[in-house]
Amino acid sequence: MHVVILGSAAGGGLPQWNCRCPICSLAREDSTCVRPRTQSSIAVSPDGDRWLLVNASPDIRQQLFDNSVLHPREGLRHSPIHAVLLTNGDVDHVAGLLTLREGQPFTLYGTAGILDSVNANRVFDVMAEGVVAREPIGLDAAFEPVPGLRVTLFSVPGKVPLWLEGKTVELGAETETTVGAMIEANGRRLAYIPGCARVTDRLKGQIAGADALLFDGTVLLDDDMIRAGVGTKTGWRMGHVPMTGENGSIAALADIEIGRRVFVHINNTNPVLVEDSPERAAVEAEGWIVAHDGLSLSL
Numbered sequence: 692m693h694v695v696i697l698g699s700a701a702g703g704g705l706p707q708w709n710c711r712c713p714i715c716s717l718a719r720e721d722s723t724c725v726r727p728r729t730q731s732s733i734a735v736s737p738d739g740d741r742w743l744l745v746n747a748s749p750d751i752r753q754q755l756f757d758n759s760v761l762h763p764r765e766g767l768r769h770s771p772i773h774a775v776l777l778t779n780g781d782v783d784h785v786a787g788l789l790t791l792r793e794g795q796p797f798t799l800y801g802t803a804g805i806l807d808s809v810n811a812n813r814v815f816d817v818m819a820e821g822v823v824a825r826e827p828i829g830l831d832a833a834f835e836p837v838p839g840l841r842v843t844l845f846s847v848p849g850k851v852p853l854w855l856e857g858k859t860v861e862l863g864a865e866t867e868t869t870v871g872a873m874i875e876a877n878g879r880r881l882a883y884i885p886g887c888a889r890v891t892d893r894l895k896g897q898i899a900g901a902d903a904l905l906f907d908g909t910v911l912l913d914d915d916m917i918r919a920g921v922g923t924k925t926g927w928r929m930g931h932v933p934m935t936g937e938n939g940s941i942a943a944l945a946d947i948e949i950g951r952r953v954f955v956h957i958n959n960t961n962p963v964l965v966e967d968s969p970e971r972a973a974v975e976a977e978g979w980i981v982a983h984d985g986l987s988l989s990l
């Protein structure tokens with residue numbers, strides 16, 4: 692199985708357009724110290740030929756340009772992308788669908804809960820009916836979006852997308868609005884969970900034994916954004932479990948077997964983004980990789 696991390700940052704990317712926090716500033720000034728990163732998306736293929744895109748980031752045009760395996764290969768109009776799967780309805784995961792217009796056929800997969808939010812917004816009708824099929828997928832049942840690639844969606848603790856939040860928001864709910872994907876090909880298993888509010892025993896059971904895990908690396912500590920002085924929201928309020936601390940993902944996942952552990956969906960305020968920081972060294976010492984754009988895995 693071929694896996695390419697097209698975008699390793701959370702919503703806003705790195706640097707974020709309006710942010711002068713130290714990490715965004717470093718990303719503008721010194722890319723050897725902080726590598727710029729685009730927003731959250733991966734591409735997966737069983738054979739290097741036909742690809743599944745998981746999440747469509749606002750930066751998709753740049754991501755497809757930067758990764759030649761995703762360039763058109765034959766005829767006048769073509770794409771190696773056969774299908775697109777959404778793991779939630781966040782702007783950083785759906786806005787790129789608007790770039791995938793131009794009459795290119797593919798199938799769009801997601802839970803009914805996630806596809807409903809796309810269906811309810813008429814701007815997405817630029818992916819014309821009859822060209823782009825929308826396939827709702829139930830939880831915990833395998834489907835094959837690309838021949839040779841088996842995918843199973845499972846709910847993880849999360850919340851509705853920010854743009855769909857009402858006056859009150861249920862945090863940590865395990866519903867169809869935030870899912871993880873177990874992706875299997877040629878006997879290898881990749882677990883992809885870019886958003887997760889809490890690590891539960893059920894989640895651990897689902898991903899134990901995977902050859903690789905790409906996991907929510909939005910925040911280092913629950914109060915990253917507050918410490919950085921850029922906001923008042925905690926990781927929990929945003930639906931993201933911190934990397935560190937007693938209930939953090941590093942500790943919570945330490946006792947299950949996983950081939951490679953990789954943090955993705957990293958917010959621009961997370962200190963692990965600084966290459967030579969003690970925070971980066973500490974996370975790596977725990978056996979985790981901090982993803983950068985273009986990082987590829989062969990499983």
Ligand code: MLT
Pocket residue numbers: 701702703781782783853854886929930
């Ligand atoms: C998130 O993951 O918390 C969202 O991407 C926030 C947003 O939509 O900006």
Ligand code: MN
Pocket residue numbers: 701702731781783784886956
């Ligand atoms: Mn996000």
Ligand code: ZN
Pocket residue numbers: 707710711712713714715716959960
């Ligand atoms: Zn910033």
